[in-house]
Amino acid sequence: xxxxxxxxxxxxxxxxxxxxxxxxxxxxxxxxxxxxxxxxxxxxxxxxxxxxxxxxxxxxxxxxxxxxxxxxxxxxxxxxxxxxxxxxxxxxxxxxxxxxxxxxxxxxxxxxxxxxxxxxxxxxxxxxxxxxxxxxxxxxxxxxxxxxxxxxxxxxxxxxxxxxxxxxxxxxxxxxxxxxxxxxxxxxxxxxxxxxxxxxxxxxxxxxxxxxxxxxxxxxxxxxxxxxxxxxxxxxxxxxxxxxxxxxxxxxxxxxxxxxxxxxxxxxxxxxxxxxxxxxxxxxxxxxxxxxxxxxxx
Numbered sequence: 001x002x003x004x005x006x007x008x009x010x011x012x013x014x015x016x017x018x019x020x021x022x023x024x025x026x027x028x029x030x031x032x033x034x035x036x037x038x039x040x041x042x043x044x045x046x047x048x049x050x051x052x053x054x055x056x057x058x059x060x061x062x063x064x065x066x067x068x069x070x071x072x073x074x075x076x077x078x079x080x081x082x083x084x085x086x087x088x089x090x091x092x093x094x095x096x097x098x099x100x101x102x103x104x105x106x107x108x109x110x111x112x113x114x115x116x117x118x119x120x121x122x123x124x125x126x127x128x129x130x131x132x133x134x135x136x137x138x139x140x141x142x143x144x145x146x147x148x149x150x151x152x153x154x155x156x157x158x159x160x161x162x163x164x165x166x167x168x169x170x171x172x173x174x175x176x177x178x179x180x181x182x183x184x185x186x187x188x189x190x191x192x193x194x195x196x197x198x199x200x201x202x203x204x205x206x207x208x209x210x211x212x213x214x215x216x217x218x219x220x221x222x223x224x225x226x227x228x229x230x231x232x233x234x235x236x237x238x239x240x241x242x243x244x245x246x247x248x249x250x251x252x253x254x255x256x257x258x259x260x261x262x263x264x265x266x267x268x269x270x271x272x273x274x275x276x277x278x279x280x281x282x283x284x285x286x287x288x289x290x291x292x293x294x295x296x297x298x
Contacts, residue, residue: 003061003130004034011060019211020049020056021204029195030057039153039174041138041189044197047241050177054134057173064124066172067134068117070141076148080158081119084112108162118149119158125172132173138188139178146188153191200242202229208242213249223260224249227288228272234285236278244272262289 005011011034012027022030030053033040042050058065068079076082088107095106115123121133138146152158153174157167176192178184200208202225209221216224228245240248248271257264265288273279282288 003063005031005060007031014060015056018056018059020052021208021211022053022056023204026053026195026197029193033175033193034061034173036193037156037171039176039192041176041178041184041192041194042197043178043180043194045199045239045241046179047243048197048199049242050175050197051134051136054132054173054175057175058132061130061132061173063130063132063173064121065132065134066117066121066124067136070135070137070139070145072140072142074141074145077116079116079118079145079148080152081116081160082114083108083162084114088112110163113160113163118152119166121172121174122152122156122158122166122168125168125170127170130170130173132175135174135176137179138176139181139184143185146185150187150191153188199232199239202226205242205245209245209249212246213253216249216253217258219259220252220257221249223289224252227260227265230288231272231282234278234281236273236281237275238273238278240272244274248272260289262287265289 005014008024008028008031011031012022012024015022015027015030029040032038034057042053044050054067055065091112092107100106118133121131125131135149155167156171157165159165205228206221206225209216209224213221224245228240228248232239248268251268251271252260252264255264255268269279269282273282
């Protein structure tokens with residue numbers, strides 16, 4: 001398949017060249033999803049690289065990245081397509097002025113159909129340049145939206161009642177992400193391959209931080225790795241992910257820090273802790289840098 005590396009190891013190396021560090025399991029899941037034309041459902045806590053995977057795959061495949069951000073109440077008009085009503089009205093009036101008897105049927109043409117992310121991905125995915133469709137935070141959408149996806153994920157097509165069936169020349173790569181705020185229905189998950197994203201260990205987090213913030217001093221990077229590990233041991237509402245670690249390290253570098261002391265850690269804590277209740281837990285837990293581990297309330 002054009003643009004897809006020959007095997008999971010080659011895809012892992014290609015992702016690495018675009019600054020995305022995938023382990024063997026993720027590289028295998030992503031490669032199979034691309035080669036078998038199956039969606040990949042990525043679940044795990046926020047900030048662990050689920051969304052970034054789609055961008056990295058688009059870069060590897062040299063295809064368009066098309067993102068659909070899910071939310072409660074999302075419907076076909078925002079996700080699939082809708083008619084451009086103002087243009088249809090203007091066209092209809094012009095035809096009526098010309099005395100056309102078939103004016104009403106003439107307004108249902110493809111040029112009056114507004115393609116939303118899912119239809120865009122189907123139409124823009126070609127063997128030469130395969131699109132990547134990111135359906136982000138599918139767990140935030142309603143059950144009804146999951147039903148809308150079934151035709152797309154089963155047949156790689158959408159049906160417009162007034163226009164007919166629009167099918168993809170080649171299926172796009174589809175990445176669905178979920179933070180598990182609710183369980184997804186079996187009808188959807190059965191159509192997907194699955195990968196669980198865990199919080200990274202110290203060695204992997206160190207590698208990711210070095211890749212994304214190479215200008216940071218080694219001692220500062222190590223301090224952030226250890227301090228974030230301590231934070232993850234607390235009973236927090238929102239446990240910091242790798243994205244927060246990167247933000248924290250970048251903030252410290254911007255401040256000119258070469259190492260992380262207790263005062264600097266607490267002054268910059270807003271880069272990694274995003275809940276007031278969590279700030280109170282951290283304040284009660286003890287030192288973040290060096291010394292004994294902070295006291296968890298678990």
